[in-house]
Amino acid sequence: MPPTTMEAVQFSKKELKMSHIKTSVPATPVGDEVLIKVAYAGICGTDVHVAHGSFPCRDAPLILGHEFSGKVVGVGSNVKHLKPGDNVAVDPNNGCNNCDYCHGGRYHCCKVGGINNTVGLWRDGGWAQYCKVPSDQIHKLPNNITLEQAALTEPLSCVSHGWDLISPIAVGSRILIVGAGIIGNLWAAVLHLQGHRRVIVSEPLESRRNITKQLETGFEVITPEELRAKRTHDPEWGVDLVIDCSGYGPAIEESLSLINPGGKLCIFGVTSPETKISVSPYFLYKNEITITAVNINPFSFPKALGWIDAMGSRYLDYERLGIKTFTLNQYKEALDTLHKGSIAKAIFKID
Template sequence: MEVLEFDSKKKELCLLEVPVPPKLSDHDVLVKVAYAGICGSDLKMLSGDIPVADKIILGHEICGTVAETGKEVDSVIPGDRVAIDPNSGCGVCPECADGNYHYCECGGGNNYVGVFRNGGWAEYCVVPARQAFLIPKNMAFELAALTEPLSCISHGWDKIQPLQIGKRILILGAGIAGNLYACLFHLNGHRKVTVCEPQEGRRKIFDDIDTGFEIITPNQLKERKAKCPNWKVDVVVDCSGNVNALEDAVELLNNGGLLSIYGLAPPQAKFRVSPFLLFEKELTINSVLLNPFCFRKSMKYIAALNFRYLGFEKLGVQVFKLKDFEEAIRALKSGCISKAIFKMI
């Protein structure tokens, strides 16, 4: 089978031919991959900003068809369409017992499919059966490829609730995460939403989603702040991972405002915030890690959003073959697309 293997020591991504995994454990399933996305975190892994296993098949945004099951698997059968939740816990540690399995030292990020165990940039991948979720029969296969990113955003969405209609919202970054957040805001009736994005290509893509939300550049945001010091927002959702943008965002918050950090910054990055400002305005800062208990919720969001919001062309998603991985990565970095997805069917 074809795979994209990443050598983290050499920082090399190579297309290889390797055997299909020959033997399953009793509780695993072999999945014939249909679609596997490239996440922004994958780009940071490729650059060495985020640690991964020494040699690994990346790809944690996966959907496909069950090809084979282990002896003890009864939740799915060969032929079932499934989306893969890459996140799991050990189930017995204090974090898992408290319902925070994404903090688990044995599981969570430390056992993530496509990071520390082989993932979906391949024709086949092996995953625990409990992490394979049945795709509803009426859901388009291509939309199911967005289940994992939307599950992480679902977790972030929960962390900014309750949020009254009429509140002013600022989204930093119009990559796929910022676009999906905007779709959820629009679906739920929010209209006072501004999106800030430096790349022209991504701003054009965002306009095609047709939310009617304002989209501006960082320079335009600074000009607005200079001309109207009282222009403030109630919620900032950061999807950029840019520490300078985070520092500026805190200054834009109203009394009682919230900064929710979704974008992934490099581990060594830091941003400064005034403790007095937090005190004076009673500001809240939270962050979003992975997707605990959000996978089924994500599928419900996909059903609600459907092609009105999530059509690949409208959302700026482009499909590539595995062999075209260099082109896919270039397009994603350039901002001419919001997301790249490998298609193996």
């Protein structure tokens, strides 16, 4: 039986303040509910936007955390596919299962589901020792995937959805990744796994460029200034695909000008709702540019777990990816270290 109280990191939208708290463990699961003892819980860029008041979430005090793995400690009476002791990863998103979007396989567009009902944004999430989640949002891990690796399932499931949207990506394509945070690194790892070698990663922070080089993909890792110089030296230079992982409006706008005719722009990084970019419809027409935006991870958790199985420690080693773990009571240090750019990602390791 779990204890009656637990540690958590709670966010107050009214005060824009994080707090390390002691609170009650969620009630015993009933029906389709599952109680999870959290093992690892990531800090996402979206969480940082939430902390700054620039991304929507629940008005009432909220336990953040939508990227997490853990162990089942209790199940409701209707749950048949999980049992206490199972290692699991949690998909924070679902739909209403009634609207046309959900019935059409696009629950990420659901007006009450998707990003409008995310665990860790609208319901208490994984920045806690325990979290209660609907059973249909839980994926049992195969024995060869660790809880540490599984903490990356949610971001990789979003990458998997993006991959599906922009495929096919012919091997030999010239590809530009903008931004070398954890998402840029995961995209780099996936591209390398899939056989791509003509990849450039653009990142202004030297510390993050150095982390990307640790992946040993052989990709060219450069500054935005060095990227601009390529076009200056050769006005015809360009790329076939840009994957923006920065969420930075000016970088997205600039990258459009580097795309070869017939090329694609994948907007993956999440901007603040107020960010705008300017683009010439004539330029898009003349060059037949495709712009694709990626919204979360509809039905892509199994694909992400398949990637994790294939990637293993070669690509998903925390140190190589620039991931540092923190305890819940180190949340301030975790956010500060992430903000400085000396790491690519912070993850809570929860005892």
